Amino acid sequence: MSEPVNTSRRRTLIAATAVPSVVTGAAVVTPFVASLAPSERAKAAGAPVTVDLSKLKPGEKAAVEWRGKVVWVLKRTPEQVAALEKIPASQLQDPESKKASQPDYVKGATRSITPDLVVMEGVCTHLGCSPTEKGTPGELGSDWPGGFYCPCHGSKFDFAGRVFTGSPAPANLVIPPHKIDGVVLTIGVGQDGKEA
Numbered sequence: 001m002s003e004p005v006n007t008s009r010r011r012t013l014i015a016a017t018a019v020p021s022v023v024t025g026a027a028v029v030t031p032f033v034a035s036l037a038p039s040e041r042a043k044a045a046g047a048p049v050t051v052d053l054s055k056l057k058p059g060e061k062a063a064v065e066w067r068g069k070v071v072w073v074l075k076r077t078p079e080q081v082a083a084l085e086k087i088p089a090s091q092l093q094d095p096e097s098k099k100a101s102q103p104d105y106v107k108g109a110t111r112s113i114t115p116d117l118v119v120m121e122g123v124c125t126h127l128g129c130s131p132t133e134k135g136t137p138g139e140l141g142s143d144w145p146g147g148f149y150c151p152c153h154g155s156k157f158d159f160a161g162r163v164f165t166g167s168p169a170p171a172n173l174v175i176p177p178h179k180i181d182g183v184v185l186t187i188g189v190g191q192d193g194k195e196a
Contacts, residue, residue, distance in 0.1 A: 048188035048195060053117070053180070061133065063122060066187045070122040070130060071176055073185060080159045081116060083137070083145040084109045091143075093163045094172055100162075102175035105191050111160040111175055119178045119187060120161040124150040126169040131157060148173075 049066045056062055056075040063070050087109075089095040097111055105113060112118040122130050129152035137146045140156065147158040156164040161173030177196040178187045188196055 046188070048186050051185040051187070052183060053185050054183040058116070059135075064187065066176060071187055072118075072120055072122045073187075074118050074120075074159065076110075076116050076118060076159055078116075080135075080146065081110060084158060084160050087145055087158055087162075091165055092158070093165050093167070093170075095162065097162065097172055100172040100175070102172075103177050103190060106175050109160060109162075111162070111172070113178075113180055113191075117180070117185075118160055119175060119185065121174040121176060123174070124152065124155050124169055125163070125171040125173065126150065126153055126155050126167075129153070131155070131173075135159075 046067055049064050049071070051062060051064055051073050053073075053075070056073065058075050058077045059080070060075055062073045064073065065071070087095075094100055095109075097107065100111075102111060110118065111120070124131050129150050131148035131150040133147075134140055134144070134149045135146045138144055139146070140149060144156075145158060147156060148161070149156055150167075150169065153168045155167035155169035157167075157169070157173055158164070161175065163169045163172050176187055177190040178185060179189050179191050179193065180186075190196060
């Protein structure tokens with residue numbers, strides 16, 4: 001004759017083995033799930049960057065990093081702004097910036113929200129080198145109005161990042177989304193306040 005089943009003991013044994021199994025499973029799965037989340041460094045790399053414009057004087061350029069690229073913030077002098085308007089369209093590959101990578105709110109020769117301040121990636125659109133500033137008119141020839149020169153392959157850009165005809169760079173320098181609130185520039189956020 002068989003003994004009656006002790007259901008109370010059975011429940012105790014099931015609970016005694018189930019609880020450690022669940023805890024062990026959670027301990028194994030938690031690090032795996034956590035590894036799928038972006039790291040703090042990855043989050044920061046795409047996060048908006050702010051720049052205090054009150055420290056930038058006319059003719060000065062600040063360089064900041066946003067999404068792993070150098071972004072230039074140039075406070076142009078009145079002479080630099082005036083020179084942009086004098087460059088003949090025939091000397092520029094994309095004078096109206098129709099093919100350029102830029103937000104809609106930075107149209108025109110200055111490619112900026114305000115004429116004196118331009119924000120652009122300091123990365124040549126040819127092969128990704130970093131152009132150097134050649135700000136003195138005539139520094140690269142008698143017709144040079146001042147701007148940027150890429151030492152890798154000779155691409156030339158004006159102070160709005162527009163590429164000159166004859167340069168190997170296929171497009172103007174990239175203008176990232178940005179907005180200006182008083183003396184604070186935020187790169188990575190559009191005029192509407194939305195993150196890019």
